[in-house]
Amino acid sequence: MAAPQQQKLKVNGPVAVTANRLTDGAVVWRTKAGGWSVELVDAAIVTTADAALALLAEAGKRDLDAVGPYVAPVTVDDQGTIGPGNLRERIRVAGPTFELPH
Amino acid sequence: MYAYDEFDRAFLAERVAEFRDQVGRRLSGALSEDEFKPLRLMNGVYLQLHAYMLRIAIPYGTLNAAQLRRMAHVARVYDRGYGHFTTRQNIQFNWIKLEELPEAMASLAEVGVHGIQTSGNCIRNVTTDQWAAATPEECDDPRIWAEILRQYSTLHPEFTYLPRKFKIAITAAGHDRAAIKVHDVGLRLHRNEAGELGFEVLVGGGLGRTPFVGKSIRPFLPARELLSYIEAIMRVYNQYGRRDNIYKARIKILVHEIGAEEFSKAVEAEWAAIRDGALHLTDEAIAEIRDRFIYPSFETLENEPxxxxxxxxxxxxxxxxxxxxxxxxxxxxxxxxxxxxxxxxxxxxxxxxxxxxxxxxxxxxxxxxxxxxxxxxxxxxxxxxxxxxxxxxxxxxAGLATPNVNLVNDIIACPGLDYCALANARAIPVAQEIAKRFADLDRARGVGRLHINISGCINACGHHHVGHIGILGVEKNGQEFYQITLGGRADEHAQLGTLLGPAVSYEQVPGLVEDVVDTYMELRAGPHELFIDTVARLGVEPFKERVYAAH
Missing domain, CATH: 3.90.480.20 (Sulfite Reductase Hemoprotein; domain 2)
Known part of the structure; x- marks a missing residue:
């Protein structure tokens, strides 16, 4: 399976644009203001392919803050709470699913 | 241990300085990501799901105490306090910050350690038997030859942009602990009837999307001809290997498509033209490498004191x-x-x-x-x-004496979806859950030798194809599923596992593996018959019938 960045864009629900922060690789989300945030709650959410592609195109114009932007599914519940839309994104948001060695 | 010389130390220091400059230019915006990515990859720096990952080469799996201590230092200061040892005898740090990477690399370089050629389409770290120079089974120290290949292949300009990555493994013992038959080139060091040292050369092995067991193209290559013959192989691969399709670019595809015999003929023709040239290893050159390996001064002791x-x-x-x-x-x-x-x-x-x-x-x-x-x-x-x-x-x-080596919970697992940007499914938690099912080590010992290998995607870093029980994570409609194979093995009798049946869910895997093991315990001819031998004797059908009836 191709990585998300290489997939043909299909939008069947709410999505956001995500990437990794250049300096440390941390997961970041494209905001409505055109910046990046480590908080998913700050993400700009869109629901159409055209809007997602526009958000992605804007995000890709400058690669000094974030690397490898792509469109990722998110969930938005009745209260408007935003969550990651699949397991991959859940892991990116919350970290590995097991206790790390310590 | 091999003693690095001033050339090695100076080279690594220069390389770190170069990378420090590259990182600085990337952070300042002077380099774009497209320009920087190949540079960081050449130094073993990947960008994974939630952080940069630094892969460090451990040449032929040999470390000294100072080097391991320095890795601990890097783990503690620049990472999250741990490291992950890989199926290529390397170590990976999963949480390194780009801005701190040059310092971490400088620290590692002080003890002769680096990440060069742990990524990219080049000759990767040459692997070998971890019991080298200790096991009574071997005919020579395979690390001598791995070191010769290391020196030859490091930054080799002709082989820096191969069609795809290239992995070489060497064994010098009858029992293969280096999995040479599933490498691009596998080298079996042995002596011929005249007592001369040489290699059986296998090519075209590999796992991943299209797994193959390597084919023998030369039963005996005099050891001193190693480099010229490898160069001939590399040249044939470089010339004919496909560059138009990443999935068909490994040498195994070339060998499969033209056949081992044709491939061998091409190599022999190339070799005939270069075998007496500069790559012919003289006794002096071999002795020089050999002399730089410092062996322990063993005391005169008796067994079983x-x-x-x-x-x-x-x-x-x-x-x-x-x-x-x-x-x-x-x-x-x-x-x-x-x-x-x-x-x-x-x-x-x-x-x-x-x-x-x-x-x-x-x-x-x-x-x-x-x-x-x-x-x-x-x-x-x-x-x-x-x-x-x-x-x-x-x-x-220190929690390091679990007596489960080669048992059912001595599981090989790649980082999987918990870390890896390529993965489709998790591997580590699956391994953890299976291991817990066999936490009673008396039970695990009763089962005997059984290798479970888990990969989180088709790239097969967890070597699932050659696990006695192989587990491959796939993704279907956003859910993790796992394909199970039985009967694979990575040793001198290497073979690929046979698919047991339909893929099962994440939650079903531990129970299914337990059922496979229970079925083996019922069907085996006796405690002397290992799992792998029972599968070889009966095939997968009896396992399939029992296991899928239960799920």
Whole structure:
């Protein structure tokens, strides 16, 4: 399976644009203001392919803050709470699913 | 240990300075990501799901105590306090910051360690038997030849942009612990009837999307011809290997498509033109490399000293000894495997504290030498038998004496979807859950030798194709599913596993594996018949019938 960045864009629900922060690789989300945030709650959410592609195109114009932007599914519940839309994104948001060695 | 010289040290220092400059230019915006990515990859720096990952080469799996201690330092200062030993005898740090990478690399370079050629379409770290120069089985120290290949292939301009990455493994023992038959080139060092040293050369092995067992193209290559013959192979591959399709670019596809015989003819023709040239290894050149390996000054000792005999009365020590200690070629010494598979822990991970403990113990009891095996365990290759009780006690205190080497919970697992940007499914938690099912090590010992290998995607870093039980994670409609194979093996009888049946869900995997093991226990001809032999005798059908009826 191709990585998300290489997939043909299909939008069947709410999505956001995500990437990794250049300096440390941390997961970041494209905001409505055109910046990046480590908080998913700050993400700009869109629901159409055209809007997602526009958000992605804007995000890709400058690669000094974030690397490898792509469109990722998110969930938005009745209260408007935003969550990651699949397991991959859940892991990116919350970290590995097991206790790390310590 | 191989003693690096001033050339190596200067080269690494220059390389770190170069990378520091590249990182600086990337952070300032002078380099774009497209420009920087190939540069960082050439230094072993990947961008994974939630952080940069630094992969460090451990040439032929050999480390000294100072190097391991420095890795502990890097883990503690620049990462999150642990590292992950891989199936290529390397170590990976999963949480390194780009802005701190040059400092981490500079620290590693001080002890001769780097990430060069741990990524990219070049000749990767040459792997070999972790028991090299210790096992009585071998005909020569395979690391001599791995080091010759390392020096030859490092930054080789002709082989820096191959069609795809290229992996070489060497064994010098009858029992293959280096999985040479599933490498691009596998080298089996042996002596011919005249007593001369040489290699059987296998090509076209590999796992991944299209797995193949390597084909023998030369039963005996005089050892001194190693480099010219490898160069001939590389040239044929470089010329004819596909560059238009990443999935068909490995040498295994070329060998499969034109046939081993045709490939061999092409190599022989190329070799005829270069074999007497500069790459012909003279006795002096080989001796020079050999002389730079410093071997332990072994004492004159006897096997089974009184201290060991007395300690074996302790059943816990005796259990560990039976499982983790192997015969050494020198009387009075043993090879010790240190399991990095404590039940329920991520396979292959070691904390900075544990690395320091192993480094200390290697200094105290093992001539400062540590090895990494492709099974993701560590090894102290030279331990006096009289020291085994004290070594065990110290390992036990550090959580490093789990006596499960080669048992069902000594599981190989790639980082999987918990870390890897390529993965489709998790591997580590699957391994953890399976290991817990067999937490009763008496039960695991009753099952006997059984290798479970888990990969989180088709790229097969977890070597699932050659696991006695292989588990491949796939993704279907956003859910994790796992394909199970039985009967694979990575040793001198290497073969690929056979698919058991339809893929099962994440939650079903541990129970299914348990059912497979229970079925084996019922069907085996006796305790002497290993799992792999029962599968070979009966095929997968009896397992399929029982297991899928239960699920």
């Amino acid at each position: 009184a201290a060991l005999t007395e300690a074996l009365k302790d059943s816990r020590f005796a259990t560990w000894h039976r499982n983790s200690v192997q015969a050494h070629k020198v009387p009075g010494y043993s090879i010790v495997t240190i399991s990095l598979k404590p039940v329920g822990a991520p396979p292959g991970d070691a904390t900075a504290d544990q690395m320091e403990v192993v480094a200390d113990l290697a200094e105290r009891y093992g001539f400062s030498e540590i090895r990494v095996g492709h099974e993701q365990n560590l090894c102290l290759p030279h331990v006096a038998q009289k020291d085994l009780p004290a070594l065990w006690a110290a390992l036990e205190a």
